[in-house]
Amino acid sequence: MSDASLQSGPDMGTPSAKSSILQLDQRTKKRNAAEARFRAYGIAAIAVGLVFLVVLISSIIFKGVGAFQQSFITLEVELLESKLDKSGERDIEKIKKVTTFGYNPLIENALKAAMEEAGVENPFTKGKDLRKMLSSGAAADLRRFVIANPDRIGDTVQFRLLASSRVDGYLKGRVTRESLARDKNLTPVHLDVVDQLKDAGVVAKSFNLGFITGADASESRPEQAGIGVSMLGSFYMMLVVLACALPIGVAASIYLEEFAPQNWITDLIEVNISNLAAVPSIVFGILGLAVFIQFAHLPQSAPLVGGLVLTLMTLPTIIISTRASLKSVPPSIREAALGIGASKMQTVFHHVLPLAMPGILTGTIIGLAQALGETAPLLLIGMVGYIASNYPGGIIEGFMSPNSAMPAQIYEWAKRADPAYYERAWGGIIILLVFLMTMNIIAIILRRRFERRW
Amino acid sequence: MSAFWLLMIILALAAVGFILGRSRAISSVQGDRRQLHSLPNYYGFNVAMLAFVPAVLVLGAWVIIQPMMISSQVSTHIPAALYEDAGQLNLIMSDVKRVAEGLDVAIAQGVMSADEVSQLDTETTDVRAMLGNVGVALGSDVDPSVLKAAQEMRAKTTSGNLFMTIVVLIVASAGFVAAMLKTQGEFRARNAVESGVKALLIAAASIAILTTIGIVLSLIFNTITFFGMFPASDFLFGLTWSPEGRGGSEHLGILPLLWGTIYISIVALLVAVPIGLFAAVYLSEYASRATRAFAKPLLEVLAGIPTIVYGLFALTVVGPLLVNFFGADGLGWMQGARSVMTAGLVMGIMLIPFVSSLSDDIINAVPQAMRDGSYGLGATQSETVKQVVLPAALPGIVGAILLAASRAIGETMIVVMGAGAAARLDLNPFEAMTTVTAKIVSQLTGDSDFASPEALVAFALGMTLFLLTLGLNVLALYIVRKYREQYE
Numbered sequence: 017m018s019d020a021s022l023q024s025g026p027d028m029g030t031p032s033a034k035s036s037i038l039q040l041d042q043r044t045k046k047r048n049a050a051e052a053r054f055r056a057y058g059i060a061a062i063a064v065g066l067v068f069l070v071v072l073i074s075s076i077i078f079k080g081v082g083a084f085q086q087s088f089i090t091l092e093v094e095l096l097e098s099k100l101d102k103s104g105e106r107d108i109e110k111i112k113k114v115t116t117f118g119y120n121p122l123i124e125n126a127l128k129a130a131m132e133e134a135g136v137e138n139p140f141t142k143g144k145d146l147r148k149m150l151s152s153g154a155a156a157d158l159r160r161f162v163i164a165n166p167d168r169i170g171d172t173v174q175f176r177l178l179a180s181s182r183v184d185g186y187l188k189g190r191v192t193r194e195s196l197a198r199d200k201n202l203t204p205v206h207l208d209v210v211d212q213l214k215d216a217g218v219v220a221k222s223f224n225l226g227f228i229t230g231a232d233a234s235e236s237r238p239e240q241a242g243i244g245v246s247m248l249g250s251f252y253m254m255l256v257v258l259a260c261a262l263p264i265g266v267a268a269s270i271y272l273e274e275f276a277p278q279n280w281i282t283d284l285i286e287v288n289i290s291n292l293a294a295v296p297s298i299v300f301g302i303l304g305l306a307v308f309i310q311f312a313h314l315p316q317s318a319p320l321v322g323g324l325v326l327t328l329m330t331l332p333t334i335i336i337s338t339r340a341s342l343k344s345v346p347p348s349i350r351e352a353a354l355g356i357g358a359s360k361m362q363t364v365f366h367h368v369l370p371l372a373m374p375g376i377l378t379g380t381i382i383g384l385a386q387a388l389g390e391t392a393p394l395l396l397i398g399m400v401g402y403i404a405s406n407y408p409g410g411i412i413e414g415f416m417s418p419n420s421a422m423p424a425q426i427y428e429w430a431k432r433a434d435p436a437y438y439e440r441a442w443g444g445i446i447i448l449l450v451f452l453m454t455m456n457i458i459a460i461i462l463r464r465r466f467e468r469r470w
Numbered sequence: 471m472s473a474f475w476l477l478m479i480i481l482a483l484a485a486v487g488f489i490l491g492r493s494r495a496i497s498s499v500q501g502d503r504r505q506l507h508s509l510p511n512y513y514g515f516n517v518a519m520l521a522f523v524p525a526v527l528v529l530g531a532w533v534i535i536q537p538m539m540i541s542s543q544v545s546t547h548i549p550a551a552l553y554e555d556a557g558q559l560n561l562i563m564s565d566v567k568r569v570a571e572g573l574d575v576a577i578a579q580g581v582m583s584a585d586e587v588s589q590l591d592t593e594t595t596d597v598r599a600m601l602g603n604v605g606v607a608l609g610s611d612v613d614p615s616v617l618k619a620a621q622e623m624r625a626k627t628t629s630g631n632l633f634m635t636i637v638v639l640i641v642a643s644a645g646f647v648a649a650m651l652k653t654q655g656e657f658r659a660r661n662a663v664e665s666g667v668k669a670l671l672i673a674a675a676s677i678a679i680l681t682t683i684g685i686v687l688s689l690i691f692n693t694i695t696f697f698g699m700f701p702a703s704d705f706l707f708g709l710t711w712s713p714e715g716r717g718g719s720e721h722l723g724i725l726p727l728l729w730g731t732i733y734i735s736i737v738a739l740l741v742a743v744p745i746g747l748f749a750a751v752y753l754s755e756y757a758s759r760a761t762r763a764f765a766k767p768l769l770e771v772l773a774g775i776p777t778i779v780y781g782l783f784a785l786t787v788v789g790p791l792l793v794n795f796f797g798a799d800g801l802g803w804m805q806g807a808r809s810v811m812t813a814g815l816v817m818g819i820m821l822i823p824f825v826s827s828l829s830d831d832i833i834n835a836v837p838q839a840m841r842d843g844s845y846g847l848g849a850t851q852s853e854t855v856k857q858v859v860l861p862a863a864l865p866g867i868v869g870a871i872l873l874a875a876s877r878a879i880g881e882t883m884i885v886v887m888g889a890g891a892a893a894r895l896d897l898n899p900f901e902a903m904t905t906v907t908a909k910i911v912s913q914l915t916g917d918s919d920f921a922s923p924e925a926l927v928a929f930a931l932g933m934t935l936f937l938l939t940l941g942l943n944v945l946a947l948y949i950v951r952k953y954r955e956q957y958e
Contacts, residue, residue, distance in 0.1 A: 051853075055756060057752075058751055061745045065769050065822050065826070075783065265674075267671045271668075272675055288682050291944070291947075295685070296876075296877075299689075299932055299935065306688030328681050359664060360664075389778065395915055430781070445779050449775070
């Protein structure tokens, strides 16, 4: 400090304006207001983000829960021998010859009977109109039952038949009388009947197991569509991803983390991996289409191909997390193993890898969850547009024959014109998210349970 | 013999090799294990490895190369009068393959014997009807030269498979014998096995490179084929996109698609960047430990939700909501639920956690000393953030935004479901537009065959997308890395 500054000290100390630390001046107030505003922006940003989350989750739940409920019509159907087995021989081949058309009169009679019992007047002259309240798949259900139990022909059996999607929509509030004005599938008159039948307990909503376990149906029968088959397709795909991505990913990370010399090849591999992690997923779909389908002639829409594409996509994720967990194993472990005469390879496989395993599993599960929800690459290898209406026959068929996958199935439903399918799509999303949540929770538990602090 | 059974045989051979190699090593030192260089299992592994790995490599290469060799040989026998260019030759070759497969099916079902198949000709039998009976439907009647080529292909495949079986078995047993001969007490089996394992590890690591090469090659080859059929300048500078036009009137200009992509990405970033950035600043500078532990994971849930969910959200929630305000009943700017705004808003929501967690990391990396210096000079917390922390973190934040932009450009499901299918050059954000990714999906999921420009254009679009995102990623990673180094 120089003399000059000492001398000028008293001068500088004299405040140019009156101020006190107890009273805020204009400028301080402004600065404090700016501070408060800035803080508020931050809180608002987080609040907006969380509001989006809440809106998203609540719209998923509101729109999707309906898919787990379905309207059924309970009918006492008399399985007339004169219609189903004219010869009376109970010859299964002859019974099979009766098509679903042959079952329609039975359903009509049962409906009429149910309406009479409930005291509902029948406003329709044609039985066909009456049948519109039921799913067009109802006759097929009946036929399947009869073929499975030919000895029940002649009995009166109680069936819980699917109501048509319009009736279902009416009970769920999606379909109104106004919206039916120009609908050729159902008329408002039907709804009057449905109202009365509902009071009589013939028509009722109940839990729809068919949605979770069932197969996809054609576009005109949304009430029958289920996600079960595509769930199986996703399951087979995840098996492929697990079987390929885990060993390859772990092997690649071990090499890069433990053995790779510092040279340009290693650099190239590392840059490649970090870039692959950011390549748009649709590009992996193009790769799958060009390499696995056009070049290697693997079957289109097969879970095997889907699994391979998703493997390539999740590899970078798995490699990155595996490397992180290998890195977190302290060098003293390696040095101790090497010190008592283990080879480098033995050190890694006997000591480092088991210690890093929880981290690797966590990363793998998160990678699998990412793969499970991925849709875009599946579009290109033909998993959309394929109607997953049959369960695969065996394990090999499960991998090789065309199937859908959960996200592809959801997209397929969202594309269809009938708004009843939107509900299915949202319901599918709930199931998909339940899977993802379970996987992530398992990953978190694994990490909490086995994570080691060195 | 099929490749599968061959593989099983090699596996069995390797298993036998393990047992024999192990016992041979032990017996070579009269049961005194201390005399062995390595543990006995290593001798077994060595034999199994040498029997298995080379044979499987040969098998794999053969399975891939043989069909290519055969089809190129067979295609030289197809009379030049039947085709004009490579595209038509490809079509004929796929016919040939189908007929050859059909003949295989016919033999497998016992409709014909192998001899009858090689005697077959188009004059005496209706091959199409015959194959139709066994369940192989053909698009047109079978040309005599196609049938001949198919027969030739079958003959070559049969002899090729026989050769493959012999060669693979020879390789497997040669490896087996060689390894067994080497199995002596002083043989350094552990080192041999370990170098083998290391080679496997290297192979696994190079799959990343192979994937990139696969992506680049599959894009390049198909793009070149596309540019052979469609002028590159029309693709790159064309202002209209209407692939349905017949008779050479199709327009496959990429500019409307690029505009749609960029417009939607800009809307998305306008949503995501302010929200994400403010959230990151608040979480890293202001929030208490409890708030942070609560809000950060919840925000990150947004990143874990699959894009199909966002797509459906855009289609059935956000779109109709926007129509309520801006549609015919409101301001009249919007015609349908699908628009740039719909897709952009939803994509913005998806990107919030992406921007916020990356920026959060970067802001946290700014040294505390810089903040303390600023506080020491009397700056308030927000002044410190605005004038010290953010400028210091700026390169990293720019990198994060670039990464988010590359995400937005490559996003598919949201735009497929929320943005519409019409390609237009327009400024109205409430208009439906389409993007590069959406068009890749629509061009490749249609019924058109892979040889037509309508389908091949998807590869050129994919190439554009790949280069665009790669450029952004490389730039972003470079900036982020450079910035990290600055403070480490």
